[in-house]
Each structure stands twice: as structure tokens, then as C-alpha cells.
Amino acid sequence: MTQARRTAPDPEWVLMYRRGISTPKIAATAGVAETTVRYHLAIAARQEPAIRAEHQQALPKSPQRLTDAGRRNLDDIIAFYQAEGRLPTKRSAREKALTAWLHRRRQEAAQGTLSPTYAEALKAIPGWSNPSTKKTDDEARWKQRLAQVSAYRAAGNEWPRHNKTQDQSERVLGVWLHVQRMNDRAAKLDAAKREQLDDVIPGWRQGGPRRSPKSRPSSPRVPSPSSPM
Structure with missing residues (x-):
């Protein structure tokens, strides 16, 4: 039985090629023979030249290779986020370079060519694939500070101070916590954030007085048997 002759260009083959x-x-x-398919596609390309570009665009993309510079940028991006609670912007030359590097990774992620190593490591930065805005940066920093205060307390420390301390890390956390308390007293604190504060660091509103050797209460003096009662 002979195969029915196909009208060129065969629409099914053209569709497969487009994909x-x-x-x-x-x-x-x-x-069928490969030459037969090529004949049909050649006719289709004369009728609609764009199918060649569509075919190339639809081809599976190969992941980008990692370079030493890329690994350094990756490490710097993650370290920056962990320290600042935000993604880099264009405030300095280094931040500009990291911003440009991250922009290229976003493009690769959208095209399906992002290195699996980059993709896995960048999971440490929530929402990294979306261009950041001041609002998203502020939200990310707020959550970062909440987690840092929680870890600070879990390590056995008292509430971080916003003044009267030489420890810069403590001062950063103390200022953040002080702002949350002021916003709460002024009824300016978002209800969802207040709930997170209550859940993660209970007692954050009141804090507590910091004890020192001078302020600690002395043990009550036990009267001697001869002392008057």
C-alpha cells in the first residue's frame, strides 16, 4: 500500500518545526525520508521566513557555564543580602556591578538557561528573580531584622539596645526594635507585622530592664538570733 502524497508544506510538520x-x-x-521533510519546510520558509527564527527560539537552551568571577559575584550577592536584608542597588560601584550581574541571571532564568548551581544558591534570597523595588527591599529587610533579633535572643542575650552600646550589630537591632515599639505606641504598626513580632519574639513591646551588678537586688540579711525581731 502506497503512502498518500502530502500537500506541501505539511502543516503538522511545520508546527513541529516551529516547536x-x-x-x-x-x-x-x-x-518518511528526511529530504522529504526538508522539502516541505523549505516551501514553508519561503511562504513565512519567520519560522526559522521561531525554531531557533524554541530549541532547548543549554545552561550557562560558571566562571570564577560568577562564583564570587554569587557569594557577594548572598553575603550582601544576609548583612543588609536587601538586594544591592546602584549606591556604589560594587553594588552597580552586582545589580548588573543579577539582572543577567534574571534573564537567564526567564529563558531557561540559568545554571542549576546559581538557581539553587539564589534560593537563599526570596524573590530574587523579580526586580526589586524600595517596598520589596524594605519588606525583606524587616523580615531579616526580625529573624536576627530572634536569633540574638535565642543566644541568651537580653533585648538589644539602641544606645549606650559600643556593639554596632546590637545597635542596628536595637534601633530596629525601638522603631517597632514607637510605631506600635503611635498605632502605626501594621497588624500583620505586630502579629509576627508577637509570635517570633514575645514580650518585644515591654522588653525588660538590663541588669547590672549594682542594680541586682542584694540577698536579704538573715537576722542573728540575738537581733531584735
């Missing part, structure tokens, strides 16, 4: 399927694979699927 990035190679000519040999189309021929194998259809059970």
Missing part, C-alpha cells in the same frame, strides 16, 4: 523539533526527528516520527 523546536529537529528535521530528523520529524522524519522519524512521520516515517
Whole structure:
């Protein structure tokens, strides 16, 4: 039984080609010679030249190779986020370079060519694939500070101070906590944030007086048997 002659260009083969399927694979699927498929596609390309570009665009992308500079940028991006609670912007030359590097990774992620190593490591930065705004940066920093205060307390420390301390890390956390308390007293604190504060660091509103050797209460003096009662 002879195979029915197909009208060129065959629409099914053209559609497969548009989707990035190679000519040999189309021929194998259809059970015809590869030259036959090429003939049909050549006619289709004369009628609509854009199908060549569509085919190239639909081809599977190969992940980008990692370079030493790329690894350094990756480490710097993550370290920056952990320290600042935000993504880099254009405030300094180094931040500009990291911003440009991250922009290229976003493009690769959208195209499906992002290195799996980058993709896995960047999970440490929530929402990294979306361009940041001041609002998203502020939200990320707020959550970062909440987690840092929680860890600070879990380590056995008292509430961080916003003044009267030489420890810069403590001062940063203390200022943040002081602002949350002021906003709460002024009824300016978001209800969702207040709930998170209550859940993660209970007692944050009141804090507590910091004890020192001078302020600690002395043990009550036990009267001697001869003392008057």
C-alpha cells in the first residue's frame, strides 16, 4: 500500500518545526525520508521566513557555564543580602556591578538557561528573580531584622539596645526594635507585622530592664538570733 502524497508544506510538520523539533526527528516520527521533510519546510520558509527564527527560539537552551568571577559575584550577592536584608542597588560601584550581574541571571532564568548551581544558591534570597523595588527591599529587610533579633535572643542575650552600646550589630537591632515599639505606641504598626513580632519574639513591646551588678537586688540579711525581731 502506497503512502498518500502530502500537500506541501505539511502543516503538522511545520508546527513541529516551529516547536523546536529537529528535521530528523520529524522524519522519524512521520516515517518518511528526511529530504522529504526538508522539502516541505523549505516551501514553508519561503511562504513565512519567520519560522526559522521561531525554531531557533524554541530549541532547548543549554545552561550557562560558571566562571570564577560568577562564583564570587554569587557569594557577594548572598553575603550582601544576609548583612543588609536587601538586594544591592546602584549606591556604589560594587553594588552597580552586582545589580548588573543579577539582572543577567534574571534573564537567564526567564529563558531557561540559568545554571542549576546559581538557581539553587539564589534560593537563599526570596524573590530574587523579580526586580526589586524600595517596598520589596524594605519588606525583606524587616523580615531579616526580625529573624536576627530572634536569633540574638535565642543566644541568651537580653533585648538589644539602641544606645549606650559600643556593639554596632546590637545597635542596628536595637534601633530596629525601638522603631517597632514607637510605631506600635503611635498605632502605626501594621497588624500583620505586630502579629509576627508577637509570635517570633514575645514580650518585644515591654522588653525588660538590663541588669547590672549594682542594680541586682542584694540577698536579704538573715537576722542573728540575738537581733531584735
